[in-house]
Amino acid sequence: MTTELRVLEPSEWEPWFGALELAFGGNDPWPGDERAFFHGRTEFGRSLGVWDGEDCVGTAGAYSFRLSVPGGALVPAAGVTMVSVAATHRRRGILTSMMRRQLDDVRSWGEPLAVLTASEPAIYGRFGYGTATQGLSAEIDTSRVRLTAPATGDAADGSHEVRLRRVRPDDPAVRDACEAVYAAEVAGRPGMLARQPGWEGLPVVGGKPKDGASALQCVLAERHGEVVGFTLYRLKPQWDDAGPRGTVELDDLYARDPAACGALWEYLFGIDLTSTVRTGNRPPDDPFQYLVSDVRRCALRVRDELYLRPVEVGAALEARTYRTPVDVVLAVEDAFCPWNEGTWRLSGDSKGASCERTGDRPELALSVRELGAAYLGGTSLTALAGAGRVRELRKGALAEASSAFGSDVAPWLPHGF
Numbered sequence: 001m002t003t004e005l006r007v008l009e010p011s012e013w014e015p016w017f018g019a020l021e022l023a024f025g026g027n028d029p030w031p032g033d034e035r036a037f038f039h040g041r042t043e044f045g046r047s048l049g050v051w052d053g054e055d056c057v058g059t060a061g062a063y064s065f066r067l068s069v070p071g072g073a074l075v076p077a078a079g080v081t082m083v084s085v086a087a088t089h090r091r092r093g094i095l096t097s098m099m100r101r102q103l104d105d106v107r108s109w110g111e112p113l114a115v116l117t118a119s120e121p122a123i124y125g126r127f128g129y130g131t132a133t134q135g136l137s138a139e140i141d142t143s144r145v146r147l148t149a150p151a152t153g154d155a156a157d158g159s160h161e162v163r164l165r166r167v168r169p170d171d172p173a174v175r176d177a178c179e180a181v182y183a184a185e186v187a188g189r190p191g192m193l194a195r196q197p198g199w200e201g202l203p204v205v206g207g208k209p210k211d212g213a214s215a216l217q218c219v220l221a222e223r224h225g226e227v228v229g230f231t232l233y234r235l236k237p238q239w240d241d242a243g244p245r246g247t248v249e250l251d252d253l254y255a256r257d258p259a260a261c262g263a264l265w266e267y268l269f270g271i272d273l274t275s276t277v278r279t280g281n282r283p284p285d286d287p288f289q290y291l292v293s294d295v296r297r298c299a300l301r302v303r304d305e306l307y308l309r310p311v312e313v314g315a316a317l318e319a320r321t322y323r324t325p326v327d328v329v330l331a332v333e334d335a336f337c338p339w340n341e342g343t344w345r346l347s348g349d350s351k352g353a354s355c356e357r358t359g360d361r362p363e364l365a366l367s368v369r370e371l372g373a374a375y376l377g378g379t380s381l382t383a384l385a386g387a388g389r390v391r392e393l394r395k396g397a398l399a400e401a402s403s404a405f406g407s408d409v410a411p412w413l414p415h416g417f
């Protein structure tokens with residue numbers, strides 16, 4: 001088999017995307033507007049195709065993202081996407097060849113991080129990606145579970161009150177207002193992506209009617225006319241002999257303060273003719289868990305979400321801040337990107353950090369995959385050490401580093417890409 005790996009040309013997009021669709025199991029092309037959305041987002045200089053003669057047999061892309069990290073910086077990160085190999089050409093190293101080329105490219109572009117969401121968790125660890133964020137899913141029995149929103153304030157004229165308003169999600173003014181609420185959250189929550197041009201259309205494209213559910217609906221939370229939160233959801237009606245038992249399929253909910261957040265959740269819980277609120281990916285520390293009467297009937301589950309790989313260890317560790325002061329020598333293993341191998345001294349605190357090569361004796365040993373898992377503060381180094389994935393070589397180094405790497409706000413990736 002002779003195949004050629006090359007950078008994707010715009011004229012090759014159709015067979016390239018068609019190969020991806022096929023590799024994901026369907027003969028059916030994606031709906032036209034979703035295709036158009038992803039066509040518009042394709043960055044040709046950063047996308048790879050593998051060709052066997054005329055046939056596209058491998059695909060991979062890398063969006064130019066900026067990822068929020070602890071401390072609030074937005075760090076350039078390659079958003080690895082559209083990865084596939086034709087079923088006829090699997091397990092012959094084509095994915096490995098694309099990962100090799102891509103990580104070399106990402107390094108040459110000066111991006112310290114690469115991130116992705118994985119179709120299967122088993123695929124990317126070998127290339128140095130660790131699970132950096134988790135998403136919380138819930139299926140809440142709202143016929144039994146009560147949610148009590150916090151008091152909105154005690155102004156006699158009710159001026160602290162949150163008002164809810166139903167709007168069209170595709171109205172440009174609504175989108176701008178929702179984007180502003182999203183943007184305000186990014187720096188404060190590691191793992192979120194600063195919106196790149198064009199990506200503001202994702203919630204609407206991704207929220208198309210599916211599985212008998214309604215079109216996307218949007219409710220704004222406003223205070224003094226200012227939008228302080230919003231939710232996007234679909235309603236899925238269902239009836240049986242006992243009457244209505246519809247479902248609220250929640251896509252998005254963002255709020256700038258607890259009162260707005262509580263008001264939006266309370267609204268979702270109270271929609272007539274529904275008895276379930278279902279959601280697939282909320283932050284692990286989502287406030288609704290602390291407002292409900294019966295968390296057990298919320299059927300909470302956590303799932304791996306964002307995988308992160310430090311492409312340049314030094315630059316990556318310098319790009320974030322640390323919750324508590326840290327001064328530790330890390331021995332990093334990185335067989336796939338050997339330029340990261342070796343010992344690094346990380347010194348940092350809540351204001352900044354330096355991370356430089358050193359000849360000093362290592363104090364903590366770990367692979368780049370564990371560094372990726374711990375990077376956003378969602379996976380503790382202590383937990384990884386408990387699994388034998390991090391080794392403490394100087395007593396006290398583990399506790400010091402683990403506390404420093406942590407994040408009080410759970411890192412979270414709101415959507416796939």
Ligand SMILES: CC(=O)SCCNC(=O)CCNC(=O)[C@H](O)C(C)(C)COP(=O)(O)OP(=O)(O)OC[C@H]1O[C@@H](n2cnc3c(N)ncnc32)[C@H](O)[C@@H]1OP(=O)(O)O
Pocket residue numbers: 023024080081082083084085086089090091092093094095096097116117118119120122123126
């Ligand atoms: C970010 C994203 O886009 S995620 C989407 C990923 N794509 C998909 O899931 C679509 C369906 N699957 C595929 O297209 C292919 O099976 C791919 C892309 C996952 C793998 O492509 P291949 O060319 O077969 O991988 P390659 O031959 O380079 O395998 C490298 C190693 O990974 C292992 N591997 C590859 N895929 C898998 C998998 N799905 N599960 C477990 N191990 C895997 C191989 O066994 C091999 O291991 P080895 O080095 O120990 O022998």
